[in-house]
C-alpha cells in the first residue's frame with residue numbers, strides 16, 4: 001500500500017484541534033428509573049441534544065452495523081472501537097468462528113492441525129468464558145468445538161471454565177454449567193474421557209485486560225495449569241452453586257476452584273505434551289493468558305511450571321505481536337485504519353484512557369494492533385486504573401484525570417486529534433449497582449465538560465460519541481419493554497444493550513454550515529472515522545463508510 005495521501009477536503013480546513021470523545025457504554029433510551037443516564041445530572045450531554053438534528057443524532061452500535069452475526073447481538077467495546085477507528089465494517093470474530101465451524105474449515109487449517117498430534121497421548125484443554133453472551137465467546141461454538149475435536153481424535157478433554165454474569169444475567173452460570181455437563185456426559189458415553197477441570201469468575205480469574213492486575217491471571221494459572229485452588233469440588237455444578245451461596249458472591253467474581261477425584265487429586269492440570277485452546281474469540285481479556293502460555297521468557301508472575309504444550313488461540317489476538325503464533329481461525333484483517341492514515345498525512349494524535357479502557361482507544365482503535373504507527377506523531381497516555389476493586393465503590397474512576405490530561409494535550413496545541421475513552425458508564429454499569437452507575441454517568445458528563453471547555457479555548461472542534469449502550473438501561477425487560485420480574489423482583493441488567501448511541505459535533509472551529517447529513521438514517525459507528533477525517537480537513541478514503549456530515553450552503 002503506497003497511496004496513503006488523503007485528498008484535501010474542498011471546504012473544511014486542516015490543522016484543527018479535534019477532540020474525539022468516546023463515552024463507554026452510553027446509549028440512548030427513554031426516560032425511566034432504570035435509565036441511569038436519565039436519572040443522573042448530565043447537563044453537558046443534555047445540551048448537545050438540543051442541537052439535534054443538525055449536530056446531534058443517533059448511531060447504530062450493534063449487530064450488523066459493527067460486523068456481528070445477527071441483529072440480536074449487542075455491541076461491545078472491541079467491535080465498537082474497531083468500527084470507530086477503521087471506518088469500515090469487518091466481519092468480526094464471532095462471525096468468523098461461526099463460518100469456520102459451519103464449513104469445517106476450522107479443522108483443516110493450520111491451528112487445529114498444529115494441536116492435533118497431542119491428541120494421541122495428551123489431553124486437550126479448552127479454556128474460556130462459558131456463556132452465550134457473544135462478546136468474548138459463545139457456548140454453542142464451544143459445544144461444536146468439543147464435538148468436532150472428539151470426532152477428530154481428542155480422547156481426553158478437560159474444560160477450564162470462566163463464569164460470566166457480565167455479558168449475561170448474574171446467576172446464569174449454573175444453567176450454562178449444567179448444559180455443558182450434559183454435552184460432556186454424552187461424550188463420555190461415546191468413550192471420550194471429558195470433564196470440567198477447573199473454574200472461576202471471569203473478573204477474578206484469568207480475564208484481566210491491559211495488564212491491570214496479573215494476579216487475576218495467576219489465580220487462573222494455578223487452577224488450570226497447576227491444578228491448585230482454594231476450593232475443591234467433585235463437580236462443577238456443585239462448585240458454582242456452593243460458591244454462589246457465599247455472601248456477596250456473583251458469577252463475575254467467583255473464586256477459583258478445581259475439580260478433584262475421589263482421592264482429592266485435581267482431574268486436569270496442564271502437563272507436558274498436552275494441547276491447549278483458549279476458545280474466546282475476543283482479544284483483550286485473553287492476551288495476558290496467551291503470553292503466559294506461550295512466552296518462554298516471562299516475568300509477570302511465577303508460573304512454577306511451564307509445560308511444553310501445543311497452544312492455539314481461537315483467533316490470533318494481537319496482530320502486531322503475532323500472539324498466539326497458532327490459532328484456529330484467522331482474525332478479521334482490519335487494515336488501513338484512520339490512525340494509520342492520519343500519521344501518513346502528518347496529523348498528530350494524542351490518545352488517553354485509564355488502564356481498563358486504554359487499549360480501546362489504541363489497540364482496538366488501530367485494528368487490534370499494539371504500539372504506535374509513528375511515535376513521532378503520536379502519544380498514548382495510560383492513567384493507571386485502580387485494581388482489585390469493583391468500580392461501583394469508585395464510580396468516578398479516573399474520569400477527571402483523563403479529562404485533565406486531554407485538556408493539557410488540547411491546550412498544548414501539539415496535537416490535531418485528542419482522543420479519549422471515558423469508562424464510567426460502562427464499567428460501573430457492569431457491576432449492576434444502579435446508584436453507583438448514576439454517579440458514574442455524572443462523572444463522565446463532567447469530564448466531557450472539561451474537554452469541551454478546553455476545545456472552546458483553542459477554537460477547536462469536538463466529536464462526542466459512544467461505543468454501545470449499557471448504563472441507559474439497567475433492567476431485564478419483557479417484549480413490551482416492562483421489567484421482567486423473577487420471584488417478584490427485577491433482574492438487574494449488567495450487560496450492554498442493543499440501543500443506539502448519540503453523536504454530537506460542535507466547537508468554535510466547526511463552520512456554521514457543517515451539519516449532519518439527513519440521507520444516512522441508518523448510520524452507525526463505522527461512519528464516524530470518515531466524519532473526523534473531514535473535521536481534520538481531509539476526504540476519507542473512498543472505501544470508508546460515508547461521512548455523517550455535509551457542508552450546507554444555507
Ligand SMILES: O=C(O)[C@H](O)COP(=O)(O)O
Pocket residue numbers: 024025075076077078135136166167285426430
Ligand atoms: O469485557 C468486558 O468488560 C465486557 O464483557 C464487555 O465490555 P466492553 O465491551 O465494554 O469492554
Ligand SMILES: [Mn+2]
Pocket residue numbers: 024025076077078080426467468
Ligand atoms: Mn465498551
Ligand SMILES: [Mn+2]
Pocket residue numbers: 025077426427430470496
Ligand atoms: Mn462493557
